[in-house]
Amino acid sequence: MTWLKSARGPLGGYRPQLAVQFRKQCFYTAHRLRPRPVTPILSTCRRAVTTTTEAGDDDTGHIETKKNEGILFFDNVFPLKLLWLNRIPLFNAERAITNSLSKVNHPDLALADPSSIIKRALPDTLPLKVTQVLPRLREGGAFVKFSHEDGIRTTELESTLKAYLEEKPIKPWFNPFRRVRAFLVRGKPWIEDLYRIPSPRVKVEFLPTSPEASAAELTQETLYSLFRRYGKIAEIAQQPSDSKITPRYAYIDYSRMRFATVAKNCMHGYLLPAEEGGGKSGTLLKLSYESKMKAHWIRDWITGHPRIVIPLVVALLTAVSVAVFDPIRTFFIKMHITHGLKLEDYRVYRWIKSQLSRGYDIIRLRMQKGVDDNLKIIWEDRQGAINQLQTWLMETADTFIVVQGPRGAGKKELVMDQALKGRPNKLVIDCKKIQDARGDSATIAAAAAEVGYRPVFSWMNSISSMIDLAAMGTIGTKTGFSETLETQLSKIWGNTTTALKQIALSHRKDEKDGQMSDDEWLEAHPEYRPVVVIDNFLHKNNEGAAGMVYDKLGEWAAALTTQNIAHVIFLTTDVSFSKSLSKALPDRVFRQITLSDCTPEVAKRLVIQHLNAESDEEAAAAGDEKVTAAQRRSDLDELDSVIQVLGGRLTDLEFLARRIKTGESPGKAVRQIIEQSASEILKMYLLDVDVSSRKWTPQQAWLLIKQLAANETLRYNELLLNDLFKDGEAVLQALEQAELIAITSNNGRPYSIKPGRPVYQAAFEYLTDDEVLKARLDMAILAQLIGLENKNVEKYETELRTLAELPGTPSELKPRIKWCLDKAMASHAKIEKYEAQSGVLKKVLMDQF
Template sequence: MILLKSTRSPWGGRGTQLAVPFRKQYFYTANGFRPRPIAPVVLSNRRRVTTEAGDDDTGHIETKQNEGILFFDNVFPLKLQWLTRIPLLNAERALTSSLSIVNHPDLALADPSSIIKRALPETLPLTVTQVLPRLREGGAFVKFTHDAGINPTELESTLKAYLEEKPIKPWFNPLRRVRAFLVQGKPWIEDLYRIPSSRVKVEFLPTSPENSAAELTQETLYSLFRRYGKISEIAPEPSDSKVAPRYAYIDYSRMRFATVAKNCMHGYVVPAKEGGGKTGTLLKLSYESKMKPHWIRDWLAGHPRIVIPVVVALLTALSVAVFDPIRTFFIKMHVTHGLKLEDYAIYRWVKSQLSRGYDIIRLRKQKGEDENLQIIWEDRKEAINQLQTWMMETADTFIVVQGPRGAGKKELVMDQALKNRPNKLVIDCKKIQEARGDSATIAAAAAEVGYKPVFSWMNSISSMIDLAAMGTIGTKTGFSETLETQLGKIWGNTTTALKQIALDHRKKDEKDAQMSDDEWLEAHPEYRPVVVIDNFLHKNNEGSAGMVYDKLGDWAAALTTQNIAHVIFLTTDVSFSKSLSKALPDRVFRQITLSDCTPEVAKRLVIQHLNSESDEEAAADGEEKITPAQQRSDLDELDSVIQVLGGRLTDLEFLARRIKTGESPGSAVRQIIEQSASEILKMYLLDVDVSSRKWTPQQAWLLIKQLASNETLRYNELLLNDLFKDGEVVLQALEQAELIAITSKNGRPYSIKPGRPVYQAAFEYLTDDDVLKARLDLAILTQLIGMENKNVEKYENELRTLAELPGAPSELKPRIKWCLEKAMGSHMKIEKYEAQSGALKKVLMDKF
């Protein structure tokens, strides 16, 4: 018989109708439950509206006589505590509604009412009056009523046996079945945000203020709590602890075991017969976190030797994975000019149209300059052809173009030999070397190749981190990177970008498709990019320049040996082979030496420079006019002037500009000579910042004075001079400073010449100044007198030592004679130098 009632059901929601069968009344016998021989009674199906805070938000479920509470476990997932923190959300109702939607009748049920309906057999003599879900703890309380003759413990046993025979496994936890336990104590049903844990803290409280509580032993606790699940450990409060009330920790192997124990045993009074003392002991249970607060932070702070290297490794991996591809892309764009508008035809066309009307003067000037330089390129056609031929060879192309400053090395390579090469990378060592500090050097090197983003400022911060780590853990973390490491990264990324640029020309359907990348690069030198390293060995004797140039040399050697790119060095240093031989000790690199123009070419260059503008004007008017060179009557002086000035391009252009302003060639050359003499006086002879020089003004003046009378000096003869005791170092420094030029023969230096052709005339100009000559000669004589005085003192000390020997052995007489002769020779030199000094002092006193 089925009775339909329109009332709130403990299984359904508000206003639902549920068909509730009449249940038979049972009583318990020795053979189990048997039907009671009376008429059936309709049980109450009313249900009060409750929340997770208990009846009327009191935190408890009120029970009366013949009422009990069951706790069903595994009703909800345990990892949903965060739902309770969402504002304006009834987590209990929302969860049960959503789970019931996905529930299938043939599968394990998910919402609490469905699970409890299946868990309670029809033959069980009880009536459910209230269901209270516990979302945080993954279970639900079920309040029921029973007959007075039925023991709730027997109901629990029968229910457990039924659930073991017919297990219910929810879909969210198919490996664990639903369990049911009788609530022994008075559970505290709170809705505080307290996360369940596998550890339960059991506090021992008295049943009333005037009574005392007993501290339960581990055996007693085990017998009370083992029924709810496997216990890992029972840890009582230390005996010397002063904390009250006394307590113990119970660690379960699973969190669900702890939630069941806490809900079933909270508020349980342990009687005296079970070890609860004379008046019993009240148990208060709460969850206890097994991990200390901030344990992650404390562990990280307590293990810097492990944490800091791991953090460095992670940051390095992040930098490589994220930033390196970006940097490689920007380097490719820098080499291929992919992000420059000037390389797009439409932009160039628009620019030419806009500039045609008002930029005629600038265009004419540019055209005139191109024609002037064309004379130089015709004279150096052989060098240009040689460079272009080397670019097409499959062998290593490690090329050095050496020449004095102003010889047009960069223009010859970039504007002529590599004019039609699409992918060129120019690295100016001057910008890198003149940067001050490691961060500025890194930024300058990155800018030369297009390497970005670059965090050069991080180098200083990482150095401070390393310094702090030294004081903390006693060792460096490796977080900071040296200048050498940073430059290595920049060149490494550039290598990757250059290889990708070269391989971009490779096609899958070509005949060499079966080749490896290295073989293909070796077979196709025409597709390799060209790296031009300008101003190589600029200021090589300063700071960390040696390391920078060594890294550049090693990188360039790797590019050529791996057939990734052609490399061309542009340098003014004649000793470049010493630096580059370190990078390629077993290879012979190719070399082109640029010298000054011949007098014939120099004269043509000056005349062409004078006629360039008039040629443009004549072409515009369509008339043939007399050139400025034909109008000048003083150009006959050019032959003699160029003999004095030489064939240096910068000096010739300076001469042509001065002649164009109206000066005669002779006057212009005199101005250039005087200007050069002033530069020599300031840079090499005056005592300004002598500490940074490797030469003394006396040594520089001696060279100037001798070169003024002789265009070429013998290298080894000069080293015999008393002023050049450390001669080779001084001469190399003066060559680097471009005061002199040292020529070699058969691999050894053999002659010394002026650093620039015009310097020969400037040296003669300086020596014609009697006052300057007297002053600097007096400085030389003063230094020589000091040297000879030291020699005399040395010989006198030796003679004094010999005189103190007993007996005056005859074997020492030759040595005594030699010392006397040397002392006499030095003394005679001193007298000679002093006489010359007197004459020079007289000159300084008589002349201005």
């Protein structure tokens, strides 16, 4: 205590020179001489240390101080980036951190709990007593409340403590380049545990000391002198002079965040007296953290710059789609074509299938044999077409093949089961499924399913269209984010092209064909090219966006053939397919095979073969001798006559064979087929059901039926001269597409009209034999013709009225007047004729059911 007394000044305060000498002597005695007795002051300090919560005394937010008490703030005690721990539910971050740190207490590292760090930071001979330690985990420091004897100034204690920490620095493990610092708390700190993130910027507000007093706005010099002691200041920004915001404030930007935390904890609530520039009644300083970066600035910048952000997002999504999804889609297309994911490739599936099929091998083989025998007759009759197809697929030239024939002629079976039998890589695209889809999204999904293109985000097409509309209202232009149906289909066909080329090149051997480029190798090896079969081409060609879909298919097929990537075979019922395909390949000649109905001889053999297959199965099941259907049935002599009526359409022949199997005679079976066909014609073409979707009227269809019933073939151009067919060509094409009629061409021009199916000839005759139906539909034709003639009469009368209003009657107009009168008389005569015929038909309707 002798050194302590000698360090006092005449007024009871510390003299700095003697204080430093006193401190050095104490440390020399404490660390150099052993053993050393513990001083009463240090012992009291260690016994009095307590740790409180981050909410202050009794959770009031403040630390109460009395006379001879002060507060020190120690910086760099905790890591500064631990605020995120407070987000964890039911987790006390302060208690957990201090407890974990207290388990590691090394004398040379600041790894202990706050109390131990404070004890090491305070010299043993410093005349104070620590009463509380309040850690500030989120601000990386701790408050230390202490008491001291009378006559000792807290500022002198601060100076002595700073000099000690500079001579004996304590550097924590988490921040080894900066030491622990200590400062005297000059204000009244607000000890809160709110979720407020420290920032290098501190906002200093100038508040009055009482409601009736006024606060002074501090200058930059004053603020610098007050806050520079806590760290390097980067900038001091004062409130604009014209600002109306109260209370007045200023921003202080520190170069480091820890400098700002020390300043906020030491100067918050500091009362600046008048003699230091605080005004007449003084100014109270209120400090708070202010974020230097505006909250949500990234979101605000994105929403504020759509002209930049939207194109960048589109480019990013495009790049991701190309880099990530395109290889995946190409892989799935290859698996779809090569059947790489078939269950037959797995050993477990093959074993289960073999176990389940043991008991059904005999029945399955017999059924398969019967089907093969039935179709064998057809393939023998069309062996020339099969051989021609196989020859074209082996040639190195462009293979753009079209197989045309009516529906039910067996086009797909001939190509897939015979011409391409045993060929490994085949892709079948059914245009009917694509065309039957409703809406762009459904069309995209259907096209993708046909080639195995996945993943496909067809629903994104609608969303992207909405985004484009929003962008039009925001930035005035489209972003290009939405893609049309045409663009989406081009992507699907483009990925399919890539997959087909990879499949074709997978057979290439580098050691043998290493000198050839990919195009040269593909041209030299047509046997390895995959085959693309486009079925139901030009199905419902006149509906919706079908024209665009078929045009894209034609262009894609042309690219496949010209680049020697694949062989392409079109299957179509439309005789006008050349109009569509010529757009894709205007300078090439298509290789065409036309399938017609079977001849009567082949048709009869096919029906008998169906019946014989049934008798073979029954005889084998009963164990009897083999008996053919011709031997068992006596009514097969009717086949010659009924087949002449039924025709050679495969579907009709199979239907006939099934009805004969049920026990019906051939004549009765054909009559049933004719009646059923007549009912279909009546429902599909004649009744006024959903007329808006038709491109023909029931009167036009009935006129064709009536004339074809009388004559098996009509002259195409003669029919166009009929008054009901003013727009005749479009109507006839629509009826041909609906398969009511078939139009044959000669030298590239249509010249005759026939029934759409052979059985329709008999069905037309059956319909015209119904007097009531014929009278009703003929009356509808006559009513339409009467209406047309009445319009003609009105037109001529209007012209005559106009000519009559002219002054005088010029001789030059007399021929025109006579012509109008003759036309009006002729039309009137037709009207009288039609009305007379209509009267006769009305009588039929009144007399018959």
